[in-house]
Amino acid sequence: MIKPVSGRLCQAVPAPIRLLGLLLLALALAWGCAKPVAPPPPPPPPPPVKVERPWFEPLSVDQALSRVAQMHPSTQGFSSWRDLEPGLKANLAYVSAKPAAQVAVDRPGLKLTWGAMRLTLEDLLAALPYLDGDPALLARVFAWYPVAQEDTLVTGYYEPFLEASLEPDPAYPYAIYGRPSDMLTVDLGEFHSRWKGQQLHYRLAKNGIKPYHSRGEIDFGGALKGKEAELAWVKDRIDLYFLHIQGSGRLILPDGSVKHVLYAHKNGRELAMLGRTMIRRGHLTRDEASAPRIRSFAQKNPHLAKELLSEDLSYVFFRLSDVGPFGSMGSLLTPLGSIAVDRSQIPLGAALAMTTPLPVPPQGGPGRLSGLMLAQDTGGAIVGNHVDLFCGSGPYSEFVSGRMKNPGQLHILVSNRALAELPPASGNGASAPENGNGVKNGNGAKIGNAGGNGTRNGNAGGNGTKNGHASGNGAQAQ
Numbered sequence: 001m002i003k004p005v006s007g008r009l010c011q012a013v014p015a016p017i018r019l020l021g022l023l024l025l026a027l028a029l030a031w032g033c034a035k036p037v038a039p040p041p042p043p044p045p046p047p048p049v050k051v052e053r054p055w056f057e058p059l060s061v062d063q064a065l066s067r068v069a070q071m072h073p074s075t076q077g078f079s080s081w082r083d084l085e086p087g088l089k090a091n092l093a094y095v096s097a098k099p100a101a102q103v104a105v106d107r108p109g110l111k112l113t114w115g116a117m118r119l120t121l122e123d124l125l126a127a128l129p130y131l132d133g134d135p136a137l138l139a140r141v142f143a144w145y146p147v148a149q150e151d152t153l154v155t156g157y158y159e160p161f162l163e164a165s166l167e168p169d170p171a172y173p174y175a176i177y178g179r180p181s182d183m184l185t186v187d188l189g190e191f192h193s194r195w196k197g198q199q200l201h202y203r204l205a206k207n208g209i210k211p212y213h214s215r216g217e218i219d220f221g222g223a224l225k226g227k228e229a230e231l232a233w234v235k236d237r238i239d240l241y242f243l244h245i246q247g248s249g250r251l252i253l254p255d256g257s258v259k260h261v262l263y264a265h266k267n268g269r270e271l272a273m274l275g276r277t278m279i280r281r282g283h284l285t286r287d288e289a290s291a292p293r294i295r296s297f298a299q300k301n302p303h304l305a306k307e308l309l310s311e312d313l314s315y316v317f318f319r320l321s322d323v324g325p326f327g328s329m330g331s332l333l334t335p336l337g338s339i340a341v342d343r344s345q346i347p348l349g350a351a352l353a354m355t356t357p358l359p360v361p362p363q364g365g366p367g368r369l370s371g372l373m374l375a376q377d378t379g380g381a382i383v384g385n386h387v388d389l390f391c392g393s394g395p396y397s398e399f400v401s402g403r404m405k406n407p408g409q410l411h412i413l414v415s416n417r418a419l420a421e422l423p424p425a426s427g428n429g430a431s432a433p434e435n436g437n438g439v440k441n442g443n444g445a446k447i448g449n450a451g452g453n454g455t456r457n458g459n460a461g462g463n464g465t466k467n468g469h470a471s472g473n474g475a476q477a478q
Contacts, residue, residue: 057109057146059411064139067411070355071135076336076371077392081131087338087374088128088351090331092121095349104347110145116418117349123415124351143419144353144411147346153386154356156404157246157340157379159325159393164234164251166259172233174219174240179265179317180229183212201268212267216310231320232261238298241274241309242291244316247379248325250393260324269313271380274298277311291402314380327377327390335392336369340377342384346412350375356389356408361399373410 059067073081098104100115120142127137165172182203188195202209213223219237224230232251234240243249243261251259275289283297283304298305327333327340329348341348355370369389382388389404391397414422 059144059146061139064142064144064411065136067144067353067355067409068135068139071138071353071370071372073132073371075358075366075369078337078371081135081372082128084334084337084372084374085125085128087331087334087376088121088125090329091349091351091374091376092118092125094329094331095121098349104349105345107345110412110414111422112347112412112414113422114347116414116422117347119418119421120413120415121349121351123417124413138353138413142413142415145414147352147410147412148385150385151407152410154354154389154404154406154408155386156389156391156401158391158397158401160239160242160246160249160398161252161393162234162236162239162243162249162261164232164259164261165254166232166251168230168233172235174234174237175224175230176232176234176240176243176261177218177224177229177317178231178319180212180224180227182227183265183267183317185268199268201266211269213315214267214269214310214313215315216306216313218315220306220310229317231318232259236299237305237309238295241298242295243318245273247316251320260321261318262321262324262326263316264319265317267313267315267317269315271314272312273381274308274312277308281308291398325390329376331376333376333390334374335390335397337372337374338376338390339373340379340382340388340390341375342382342386343378345384346375346387346410348375348378351413353411353413354387354408357406359400359403361396363396365396365400 073079073083078084095104095114095117098114100113100118102114103111104114104117105112123141127141130137163172164176184202184204186200186202188198188200201212203212204210213221217223234243234251247263249261251261253259275284275291275294278284278294278297279286279289283301284293298308323332325333327338339352339354341350346352352373352375353371354373355368358366358369360367373387373389377388377390379388387408387410389401391401391404
């Protein structure tokens with residue numbers, strides 16, 4: 001056997017092969033010394049699906065019965081539930097004029113048509129004569145839908161009395177104005193759909209159109225003098241401002257007669273309420289800014305009146321009447337039975353159950369209101385989960401409304417007969433329970449007969465520093 005000689009064998013390996021081997025060796029060494037490359041991070045997990053509890057998840061019959069047990073017409077100053085009959089008939093007339101199939105409100109858990117509202121009001125009118133003896137009908141015949149997931153802010157407004165004259169008199173220096181003839185309005189929705197429902201209030205000037213005169217220009221600059229817009233004159237400037245806040249009032253004339261003064265229109269300018277201005281300037285704290293404190297500060301500091309009041313550019317124009325006050329529906333308001341609402345939350349014409357604390361004056365009064373409410377008005381500051389309770393007129397109403405800023409529990413009432421005709425609700429509503437026939441309603445409430453009801457089966461035919469009620473009660477807000 002021949003033994004190879006290592007030196008001679010190495011010399012026999014061709015040069016290209018030796019170079020290739022050296023290259024592979026270098027690559028191997030480099031690979032071994034290199035840091036490992038980290039793998040790419042995994043993609044982020046998808047966001048969790050948010051399951052929203054429906055705003056309109058109805059109470060059970062037992063829950064509604066516990067609410068009914070707290071209700072009594074005396075907490076609203078009524079002798080009987082039948083005292084609500086005129087207001088209920090007004091709501092029914094308003095709702096009946098709407099297209100029955102048109103949706104009145106569509107929120108998570110409840111899609112309510114005008115037709116369903118009509119049926120509900122018919123059923124409530126039919127039940128009204130029986131409620132004094134059997135209030136549990138409200139739980140058996142109607143489903144109770146909470147207005148919101150949390151308590152509703154309840155404020156108050158009232159009809160103030162003002163000493164006034166219908167003729168110019170030095171003792172009555174401050175004018176109440178009707179709608180001026182030179183104030184023009186245009187429906188902006190006619191120009192573009194994005195402005196639907198919006199109006200522009202303006203006047204013609206030499207160089208084109210201008211915003212209509214502001215509060216400062218009218219009350220302190222004489223912008224309406226000589227335009228024959230005066231309706232009456234009052235003694236006190238701050239009383240006049242609070243008339244603008246409340247939107248309607250009663251004029252006590254020198255001969256003792258009374259005239260109603262009602263909202264007619266507004267100038268369309270930006271709102272800056274007196275109470276908020278005082279808070280921002282440090283004259284009052286937020287806790288102090290009740291109607292009596294605002295009035296007292298303004299009357300004790302007349303040198304600040306022009307500056308403070310002129311910050312509120314908004315202005316309300318009025319009309320005289322022998323009856324009133326009227327809400328946005330055009331119907332007479334019921335003291336402690338009518339409320340102003342945000343129509344995107346609660347449709348006008350709705351019937352509701354409401355419980356809320358009441359301020360108690362020194363002479364006494366109920367400490368809680370727990371009864372039936374009628375949505376009959378709107379207001380510039382009534383936005384979102386906020387309603388304004390019409391407290392009536394006189395000293396008690398002024399006391400309550402000026403101090404009313406309390407939490408309330410509100411439920412829209414929908415009769416079982418109306419529920420059976422409702423379309424499915426939108427949003428993330430809870431699954432609907434079944435009725436006695438195994439039929440589910442898309443609005444999450446049982447339908448059908450929940451017990452004897454006493455109605456004709458099948459034919460059962462509600463802080464003086466706020467509001468601004470769009471038709472019957474002004475355009476201001478606190």
